[in-house]
Amino acid sequence: MTVVAVLVATLLAVAGALTLTRIIRGPSILDRAVATDVLLAVVVAAIATEAAYSRDATALPVLVVLAVLGFVGSVSVARFAARRNVK
Amino acid sequence: MTLDAVLDVVAAGCLIAGALLSLAAGVALVRFPDLLSRMHAAAKPQVLGLLLVLLGCALRLRSGVDITTLVLVGAFQLATAPVAAHMVGRAAYPHDEIRRDLLLTDELAAHLDDVRARRADAPGEPDPASRPA
Amino acid sequence: MTTGPANPPLDRRARWRNRVVAVTGLATMWVLLWGTLSWANVINGLVVAAVLVVVFPLPPVTFAGRIRPVGLLRFVLRFLLDLVVASAQIAWLAVRFGHTPHAAIIAVRLRVNSDLNLTLTAEALSLVPGSLILEADRGTGTLYVHVLGVRTPAEVERFRDGVLDLEARIIAAIGSAEELRTLDRPAPTGPSEPVDLEGAST
Numbered sequence: 019m020t021v022v023a024v025l026v027a028t029l030l031a032v033a034g035a036l037t038l039t040r041i042i043r044g045p046s047i048l049d050r051a052v053a054t055d056v057l058l059a060v061v062v063a064a065i066a067t068e069a070a071y072s073r074d075a076t077a078l079p080v081l082v083v084l085a086v087l088g089f090v091g092s093v094s095v096a097r098f099a100a101r102r103n104v105k
Numbered sequence: 106m107t108l109d110a111v112l113d114v115v116a117a118g119c120l121i122a123g124a125l126l127s128l129a130a131g132v133a134l135v136r137f138p139d140l141l142s143r144m145h146a147a148a149k150p151q152v153l154g155l156l157l158v159l160l161g162c163a164l165r166l167r168s169g170v171d172i173t174t175l176v177l178v179g180a181f182q183l184a185t186a187p188v189a190a191h192m193v194g195r196a197a198y199p200h201d202e203i204r205r206d207l208l209l210t211d212e213l214a215a216h217l218d219d220v221r222a223r224r225a226d227a228p229g230e231p232d233p234a235s236r237p238a
Numbered sequence: 239m240t241t242g243p244a245n246p247p248l249d250r251r252a253r254w255r256n257r258v259v260a261v262t263g264l265a266t267m268w269v270l271l272w273g274t275l276s277w278a279n280v281i282n283g284l285v286v287a288a289v290l291v292v293v294f295p296l297p298p299v300t301f302a303g304r305i306r307p308v309g310l311l312r313f314v315l316r317f318l319l320d321l322v323v324a325s326a327q328i329a330w331l332a333v334r335f336g337h338t339p340h341a342a343i344i345a346v347r348l349r350v351n352s353d354l355n356l357t358l359t360a361e362a363l364s365l366v367p368g369s370l371i372l373e374a375d376r377g378t379g380t381l382y383v384h385v386l387g388v389r390t391p392a393e394v395e396r397f398r399d400g401v402l403d404l405e406a407r408i409i410a411a412i413g414s415a416e417e418l419r420t421l422d423r424p425a426p427t428g429p430s431e432p433v434d435l436e437g438a439s440t
Contacts, residue, residue: 209389
C-alpha cells in the first residue's frame with residue numbers, strides 16, 4: 019500500500035503543479051476560477067487518499083464541507099465577471 | 106488471497122485511476138486552447154475522478170459510518186459541480202476568450218441576436234443579453 | 239406539454255406530496271451526516287427538515303410521473319458508462335500532442351418541456367466531460383450545449399441525437415405516461431421562438 023500511496027501522491031502533486039501553472043498564467047479571472055476548482059478536486063483526492071492509506075476517518079468531515087461549499091467560489095467569481103462585463 | 110487483500114487491490118486501483126484522471130485534467134488545463142475546453146477538462150477529476158477516489162476510500166475504510174459520509178460527499182459533489190460549471194460557462198460565453206475559429210457551429214449566437222432584436226423593440230428594461238464582447 | 243406554461247400551478251395534494259418528499263430527503267441527509275440511525279437523530283432530523291421547508295419554501299416542481307425502477311437503473315448504468323467513456327476520451331484528447339480539439343455550440347430543443355426534465359437533462363449533460371451547458375431556455379425547453387472533440391457536422395448531429403436519447407431515458411425513468419407518448423411524436427423542428435434569457439448576469 020505504501021507504493022500505491024507514493025505513486026498517487028506523486029501523480030496528484032504533478033497535477034496540482036500543472037493546475038497552479040494555469041492559475042498563475044490564466045489570462046482571465048474565469049480561467050483562474052476553473053483551475054482553482056480543479057486544484058480543490060486534487061486536494062479532495064489527496065485527503066481521501068490519506069484517509070484510505072492510514073485507515074483513519076478523521077478528515078472525512080472536511081471532504082463533506084469541501085463538496086458542499088467548493089462551488090461557491092466559482093459561482094461568485096462567475097457572477098462578478100458577468101456583472102463587470104455589463105458595465 | 107483473502108477478501109481483505111482483494112478489496113485492498115481494488116481500492117488501490119481506484120485511487121490510482123482517480124489520480125491519473127486528475128493528472129490528465131492538469132495537462133488538459135495547460136494545453137487546451139480556450140476557457141470552455143478547459144472547463145471540460147475540469148469536469149473529469151470533479152466527477153469520475155472523485156467518485157473513484159471515494160470508492161477506493163470506502164473499500165479501505167469498510168465501516169458503515171464512514172461509507173455514509175463518503176456517499177454524502179459524492180452526492181453533494183454531483184449536485185453542486187454542474188451549478189458552478191453552468192455559471193462559469195454562461196459568464197464566459199460573451200467574452201473574447203473563446204476561440205471562435207475552432208467552433209464548427211454556434212447556434213447560441215443566433216439565439217442571442219434574436220433576443221437582442223426583440224429587446225430593441227421593447228426598450229426600457231435592462232438588457233442582460235447584449236453584453237459588450 | 240410542448241406548449242403552454244412550463245409550470246402549471248399545483249393543487250393542494252401535489253404540494254403536500256412535494257413537502258413530504260422534501261422533509262424525508264432532508265431528514266435522510268441529517269441521519270447520514272450524523273452517521274448513526276437512532277430515534278433521536280431521526281426525530282431531530284424531521285424537526286429541522288420541517289422548519290427548513292416552512293422557512294424556505296421551494297418553487298413548485300411538477301413531478302407528474304412515478305419512478306420506474308427498470309428505467310432508472312438503465313439510466314444510471316448508461317450514465318456511468320457515458321461518464322467513463324467520455325472521461326477517457328477527454329483525457330486522450332489532452333495528452334495527444336500536436337492536435338487542437340475542435341468544438342461546437344449546438345441548440346437542442348427537448349421534446350418534454352418541464353422544469354424537472356430540463357434540470358435533470360442539463361445536470362446529466364454537465365456531469366459528463368465533453369458536454370457543457372452554456373444556456374438553458376426555460377420557455378421553449380432548449381439547451382445550448384458546448385461540445386468538445388467534434389470534427390465533422392455529422393458528429394454534431396450524432397451528438398444531438400445522443401442528447402435526445404438521454405432525455406428519452408430520463409423520461410422513461412421518471413416521466414408520466416403522457417410524457418412518454420410525447421417522445422413518440424416527431425421532434426419539433428424549425429427555429430425556436432426566442433424567449434428572454436432568465437436571470438442572465440443579474
